[in-house]
Structures are given as C-alpha cells and as structure tokens.
Amino acid sequence: MINHPITRRTAVGLAAGVAVVAAAFIQPVRAADKSVTVGLDLSLTGADAESAKRVEYGAMMAFDEANTKGGVNGYKIVVTPYDDGSATAGQYDPAQAATNARKMVSDKATVAAIGPQMSGAGKAMAPILSEGDLATITPSSTNPDITDPKFAAQYRPEGKAIYFRTVATDAFQGPYMANYYADVLHVKTVYILDDSGAYGVGLADAFQGQAEKKGIKVIGRDRLDPKAADYSAVLTKIKSLAPEAIYYGGVLQAGVKLAKQAYDIVPKMIKGGGDGVQGPEMLSAVGYPANEGWYATVASPHVTEDAKMAEWVKTYKDKYHVDPDDYAVTAYDAATVILAAIGQVTAGGKAPTRDAVRDAIQAVKVSTLQGPVAFDANGDLQDKTISVFQIKQDKSLPPDDMRQYHYIGVAPSA
Amino acid sequence: MSFSDLLLQQTINGLSLGAMYSLLALGFTLVYGILELINFAHFNVFMVGSFIGMWTLQLLGINGQAVVMTGLPLIGVMLLALLVTMVLSGALGVVIERLSLRPLRNVKGPAAMITTIGVSYVLFNIILLTVGADSKNYPNPLPPVQWAIGDAVLRLREVLIWAIAVLLMVALHFFVQRSRMGKAMRATAQDPEAARMMGVEVDRIIIIAFFLGSALAGAGGLIFGLYYNFTSFIIGFTAGLRAFTAAVLGGIGNVPGAMLGGVIIGLIEAMGGQFIATAWTDVIIFSILVLVLVFRPAGLLGRVAPNKS
Numbered sequence: 001m002i003n004h005p006i007t008r009r010t011a012v013g014l015a016a017g018v019a020v021v022a023a024a025f026i027q028p029v030r031a032a033d034k035s036v037t038v039g040l041d042l043s044l045t046g047a048d049a050e051s052a053k054r055v056e057y058g059a060m061m062a063f064d065e066a067n068t069k070g071g072v073n074g075y076k077i078v079v080t081p082y083d084d085g086s087a088t089a090g091q092y093d094p095a096q097a098a099t100n101a102r103k104m105v106s107d108k109a110t111v112a113a114i115g116p117q118m119s120g121a122g123k124a125m126a127p128i129l130s131e132g133d134l135a136t137i138t139p140s141s142t143n144p145d146i147t148d149p150k151f152a153a154q155y156r157p158e159g160k161a162i163y164f165r166t167v168a169t170d171a172f173q174g175p176y177m178a179n180y181y182a183d184v185l186h187v188k189t190v191y192i193l194d195d196s197g198a199y200g201v202g203l204a205d206a207f208q209g210q211a212e213k214k215g216i217k218v219i220g221r222d223r224l225d226p227k228a229a230d231y232s233a234v235l236t237k238i239k240s241l242a243p244e245a246i247y248y249g250g251v252l253q254a255g256v257k258l259a260k261q262a263y264d265i266v267p268k269m270i271k272g273g274g275d276g277v278q279g280p281e282m283l284s285a286v287g288y289p290a291n292e293g294w295y296a297t298v299a300s301p302h303v304t305e306d307a308k309m310a311e312w313v314k315t316y317k318d319k320y321h322v323d324p325d326d327y328a329v330t331a332y333d334a335a336t337v338i339l340a341a342i343g344q345v346t347a348g349g350k351a352p353t354r355d356a357v358r359d360a361i362q363a364v365k366v367s368t369l370q371g372p373v374a375f376d377a378n379g380d381l382q383d384k385t386i387s388v389f390q391i392k393q394d395k396s397l398p399p400d401d402m403r404q405y406h407y408i409g410v411a412p413s414a
Numbered sequence: 415m416s417f418s419d420l421l422l423q424q425t426i427n428g429l430s431l432g433a434m435y436s437l438l439a440l441g442f443t444l445v446y447g448i449l450e451l452i453n454f455a456h457f458n459v460f461m462v463g464s465f466i467g468m469w470t471l472q473l474l475g476i477n478g479q480a481v482v483m484t485g486l487p488l489i490g491v492m493l494l495a496l497l498v499t500m501v502l503s504g505a506l507g508v509v510i511e512r513l514s515l516r517p518l519r520n521v522k523g524p525a526a527m528i529t530t531i532g533v534s535y536v537l538f539n540i541i542l543l544t545v546g547a548d549s550k551n552y553p554n555p556l557p558p559v560q561w562a563i564g565d566a567v568l569r570l571r572e573v574l575i576w577a578i579a580v581l582l583m584v585a586l587h588f589f590v591q592r593s594r595m596g597k598a599m600r601a602t603a604q605d606p607e608a609a610r611m612m613g614v615e616v617d618r619i620i621i622i623a624f625f626l627g628s629a630l631a632g633a634g635g636l637i638f639g640l641y642y643n644f645t646s647f648i649i650g651f652t653a654g655l656r657a658f659t660a661a662v663l664g665g666i667g668n669v670p671g672a673m674l675g676g677v678i679i680g681l682i683e684a685m686g687g688q689f690i691a692t693a694w695t696d697v698i699i700f701s702i703l704v705l706v707l708v709f710r711p712a713g714l715l716g717r718v719a720p721n722k723s
Contacts, residue, residue: 045542045547046547046648047547047548047549047646047648049546049547049548050548085547087538087539087542087647087648090547090646090647090648196693222691222692222693223691223692223693224692224693225652225692225693225695225696227648227651227652228652228692228695229638229642229649229652229653230427230431230642230683231687231692232427232430232431232684232687233424233427233428233683233684233685233686233687233688233692233695234687234688234692236420236423236424236427236684236687236688237420237687237688239415239423240415240420240423242415252549253549253648256549256644257549257642257644260642260643260644261642264569265567281548281549284548284551285548285549285550285551285644286551286644287478287479287551287643290479290643
C-alpha cells in the first residue's frame with residue numbers, strides 16, 4: 001500500500017472535489033426560485049401548546065396554498081417558525097420572545113411575521129420589531145396596550161404601527177363580557193382573578209372597569225401564581241364571600257387548575273373568562289363535568305360553524321387531524337393579509353422590502369374568512385366582535401372537540 | 415360561612431398541602447442527613463413519580479374521573495398504584511445516585527449539588543419532550559365522597575392523603591429509629607468514617623437513603639395527582655422549592671422536622687391565601703423562612719448533619 005503524505009496541493013484538490021460533489025447535491029439558487037421569508041412566533045412549549053398548534057396550522061395552510069399555486073408573483077413563501085414558550089416558564093416566556101424578535105429582525109430575508117400568540121410575548125417583541133421596521137400580525141394576542149397610542153413610545157418607538165391584529169383587543173373583550181354578565185346573566189356580585197401575566201391582568205382590569213360601571217359589585221380581586229398547584233385557599237375565601245360569579249383573566253396554565261378546583265369548592269357559581277380559557281386543554285385536561293358551565297369569549301367573529309366555512313374546516317381537519325378553532329381562522333386570515341400585501345408590493349416586479357410590506361399591510365382591504373379586514377392607524381382591526389361561548393358536553397362529539405364550546409352569540413357592545 | 419368554619423376549611427386545605435410537602439421534604443432531609451447534599455433532582459423525581467402513578471392507574475383501566483371504584487377493588491388499586499409508583503420512583507433515585515452522584519462522591523465543593531440541578535433539568539425535559547407540555551387529566555377512581563362539618567367540607571381524598579402520608583412517615587420513623595438498617599443510617603449520618611470502620615457499608619446506606627427519599631417523592635407525586643386530578647411536567651419546581659423550604663424550616667437532616675416544616679408551610683399557604691392574598695404566598699413563606707433562620711439557624715427542631723470534622 002502506497003502511503004502518500006497529504007501535501008497542501010492534494011488537500012486543495014480534495015477540498016475542491018468535495019465542493020463539486022456537494023454542489024451537485026445542493027440545489028443552486030436559480031433566478032426563478034425567488035422567495036421571501038415570513039416569521040411565525042407562537043408559544044409551542046408549555047401550557048398553551050395545543051392552541052398554538054391550531055394557530056400554526058391555520059397560518060401554514062394559507063402559505064401552503066399560496067405556494068402550491070406557485071407563490072406570490074413568483075415569490076415562494078418560506079416560513080421560519082419560532083417558539084417563545086420555554087420549559088422553565090411552562091408557558092410563553094417574554095425573554096424568549098424578545099430573543100426571537102431579534103432573530104427575526106436580523107434575518108434580512110424576513111419581510112413580515114405572524115404572531116405572537118400571547119400578549120406577554122407581544123409586549124416584549126413589539127419594540128424590537130419596531131426598531132427593525134418589521135410588521136407582524138397577531139392572530140390572538142389581545143392586550144390593548146401594545147397598539148394603544150398612549151404607549152407608543154414604549155411599544156413602537158419608531159413611530160409607525162408594526163403590530164397588527166386580526167382579532168379585537170381586551171379593551172373590548174373584557175368590557176363586553178362584563179356587559180354580558182350584567183345584562184344577560186344578571187350578575188350582581190363578582191370576584192375577579194387574574195394569572196399575573198400581561199394578558200390576564202389587562203383583561204381582568206378591563207372587565208373590572210366596565211363591571212363597576214354596569215353596577216356589578218366587585219367583591220374581591222386576587223392574583224394566581226400560574227406555577228402553583230393549589231388554589232384552594234383563594235377559592236375557599238371566595239366561597240366564604242359568596243359572590244354570584246367569578247371572572248378569570250388569564251391563560252390555561254393557571255386556568256386548568258382553577259377550573260378543576262373551582263368545581264370542587266364552588267361548583268354552582270357562574271364562572272367565565274376570556275379567550276385564555278377557550279382552548280382544547282380546558283376540555284381534555286380539566287375534563288367533564290368540572291369544566292361544564294364555564295363561559296369563554298373569543299375576540300373575533302365565530303365562523304368555524306358557518307355553513308360556508310364547511311369546506312375550509314374539512315380541508316383543515318383532513319390535513320392536520322384536529323379541529324380548527326377561531327384563532328386558526330384568524331391565523332389563516334393574518335396569512336391572507338400578508339400574502340395580499342406581498343402580492344401588492346411585488347406586482348410591478350419590485351422586490352419586497354419590509355417597509356413596503358408594512359405599508360401595504362397598513363393599507364390593506366382584503367376579504368378574509370372572518371369577513372373584510374382593514375386596520376386603523378394603530379394596527380387594530382376596524383371591526384370588533386366578541387363571541388361568547390359556554391362549555392356544555394355534547395356526548396355525540398369527541399370530548400376534546402372545540403364544538404363542546406357552544407356558541408351563544410355576540411357579546412353586547414354596550 | 416361562619417368564621418370558625420372558614421378557619422376549619424382552610425386548616426383542612428393547609429394540612430393536605432402540608433402532607434404533600436412533608437413527604438417531599440423527607441427526601442431532601444434523608445439525603446442531606448447522610449451526604450450533606452441538597453438533592454435538586456428530587457424536585458423532578460416527584461414530578462416523574464406523578465407520571466408513573468398516572469400510567470399505572472391508566473394501565474389498570476382507569477381513565478379520567480369516569481371510573482369510580484369503592485370497597486376492596488379501590489383499596490387494591492390504590493395499594494398497587496402506590497407500590498408501583500414508590501418502587502419505580504425509588505429505583506429512579508438509585509439510578510440517579512449511581513450514575514451521576516457516586517462518581518462525584520469525593521469531589522469537594524458544590525459539584526455534586528450542581529449535578530443534581532442538571533439531572534433535575536434532564537428529567538424535566540425528558541417528560542416535556544416525551545409526554546408533551548399540556549396538563550394531563552389524572553386518572554382518579556376515588557368516589558366523590560365528602561362530609562360536611564358546618565359549612566366546611568372534608569373530602570375522602572383529603573382523608574386519604576393524610577392517611578397515606580402519616581402511615582409512610584410513621585413507617586419511615588420506625589425504620590430509621592428501630593431497624594438495624596436505620597441504625598446504620600443514623601451511624602453514617604453521625605460520622606461516615608467511623609461508621610465505615612464499624613463495618614457499615616456506607617455505599618449501601620446511601621443507596622437506601624436515595625431509594626427511600628425518591629420512593630416518598632413518588633408517593634407524593636401520586637397523591638398530588640389524585641388530589642388535584644391533574645399533573646404536568648412543570649409541577650416539580652414550585653412544590654419542590656416549598657418542600658425544600660419545609661425541610662430547612664424544620665431543620666434539615668431531621669426527619670420529624672421535615673414533617674413539621676411541611677405542615678407549617680401548608681398552613682401558611684392556606685391562611686395566607688385567606689387573610690392576605692394568594693399573590694403574596696411566596697413572599698410570606700420565604701419571609702418566615704428567613705425569620706426562622708435568623709433566630710434559629712438550625713431550623714425549628716435543629717439540624718442533623720454528618721460530622722465532617
């Protein structure tokens with residue numbers, strides 16, 4: 001066996017050979033394969049993972065459809081997913097969300113984003129996205145502060161709206177539900193709880209303000225630690241104060257435990273929350289009958305049961321094997337808006353830039369699954385609808401089917 | 415609800431929490447007493463234990479709260495689930511000791527403690543990645559029996575938790591105080607070198623301490639699931655930290671101290687939620703811990719630690 005020492009020349013030759021072989025396998029970037037990147041930030045780790053999946057599928061469905069049609073004006077849409085949930089937080093983690101926002105902003109190919117799912121993440125991301133001039137459309141984060149011009153210096157220091165929503169905000173979700181408590185359920189006394197998160201506190205505050213205006217007596221307000229397991233102390237206190245109803249502002253990490261223990265301690269009391277308690281885990285992890293009777297709202301029109309949506313729902317189910325919820329629809333709508341904006345920007349053969357895509361989103365008027373979508377100057381949806389649901393087990397449906405949330409109607413706006 | 419009923423109800427709530435914290439605190443104390451090591455892996459052995467209990471109950475055909483059992487079958491299922499959970503959790507503790515702590519036995523400094531933090535995160539992530547992040551509905555065959563005492567309610571599951579916790583703690587106490595093995599354990603705790611010279615197999619004693627502590631954590635995990643009807647990958651940290659606090663409060667290394675500490679923390683949590691605000695629970699618990707340690711650095715019942723001189 002001849003043992004050649006590897007000289008510098010042979011090494012260069014070898015490297016060149018490897019490069020040639022590798023190049024043969026890697027698809028060269030041809031001019032026709034133009035693409036743009038859209039970021040997708042959701043809370044895929046933690047208590048809201050189930051809901052996050054449905055939102056993700058909604059957005060992916062719209063992008064996949066566009067790509068199978070050949071993309072938008074020849075541009076393929078590449079989706080870069082980000083997860084802002086962390087194992088230590090057990091749910092969305094604002095620190096992780098900020099990191100994700102920085103990654104999105106520093107990726108030059110990213111022209112727009114969808115997300116985040118959670119308001120706590122949104123508050124961390126918005127200022128970074130503003131500095132990077134990157135528009136995002138959230139399908140489900142409802143905390144009003146982020147788009148409120150009062151807090152513009154904090155959440156959009158660069159001035160322009162970059163945080164758009166295909167849902168209404170808690171400035172409507174909380175108060176409209178207070179109207180529902182007062183006018184429809186005739187509640188006179190309420191105890192309010194929140195989960196100490198950005199979304200939960202904001203929602204509970206908004207509910208409380210309107211409830212007091214409506215003459216509902218707020219007997220108490222308390223804050224749950226979402227990582228604690230035991231809420232029996234506060235529930236026993238509530239039992240002793242005997243309000244007619246509980247309103248909970250928060251997401252499912254505390255919500256699941258609250259629902260279970262509330263059923264043990266105050267089974268007859270009226271209980272409700274916002275879109276944070278509208279999720280599959282409320283059905284599967286809480287279980288019947290503990291979850292029955294809970295009211296939940298969604299900050300968008302309820303369309304998944306519309307006859308004209310049947311085909312869309314079926315396509316979604318066939319593809320992803322779960323039922324879409326309303327935020328799967330708003331995610332699809334958010335993707336529709338982004339596709340329309342990219343389409344408009346690239347119509348004249350121009351390459352899409354973040355700035356142009358943002359302006360196109362701002363000016364968009366597009367018909368989506370939930371109806372026509374247009375934004376005001378702050379990025380909020382012009383049409384504000386809050387839908388009310390109540391969990392009532394229908395034994396003919398699977399226990400974790402989202403239709404176990406029976407649609408009651410639209411919450412009163414005054 | 416009258417004030418006395420309210421007080422009674424919060425006491426019931428607090429004692430149930432306390433029973434769980436005590437079981438968990440015993441594991442910290444057993445290992446600390448012998449190795450002077452704070453075992454943070456214990457947090458998540460508890461969590462894994464609750465999953466082992468869940469799977470055992472599911473294998474026995476119990477799903478959610480739909481299957482309700484009474485009488486002998488219930489006792490049988492409970493004992494079997496408890497036994498399987500404790501044995502497997504105990505085995506997990508032994509594996510952790512064997513694989514990650516024994517190689518560090520003679521390393522000075524905090525290396526072993528840091529390793530237990532690492533192991534804790536490994537367990538946590540294994541469960542997160544294999545069973546998923548969503549909360550699980552816990553299989554529970556207990557009938558919804560309850561008794562009213564005035565306006566306060568005492569439920570069967572509370573009685574059961576207390577019974578299991580007290581039985582296990584009494585058994586542990588007798589094991590440590592009366593059995594030959596217990597004597598060897600106490601000897602090792604006092605002075606490992608001398609114990610070794612007297613013919614005590616120190617490695618075996620350490621394994622037994624890990625087995626017992628982890629088995630108790632597993633039992634705690636099962637009880638947690640049955641009490642709250644839920645479990646999740648994240649339950650270890652809050653419960654573990656409070657149980658650790660209980661162990662320190664009672665005097666770490668001290669078996670009755672761990673029980674006392676657990677009950678005190680449970681009662682503080684319940685009463686704090688009633689009379690102050692739930693949001694302040696941790697502030698209250700840890701302030702009391704700081705106060706106790708300032709005035710009684712060795713904890714309420716005094717600390718027991720190996721004589722390292």
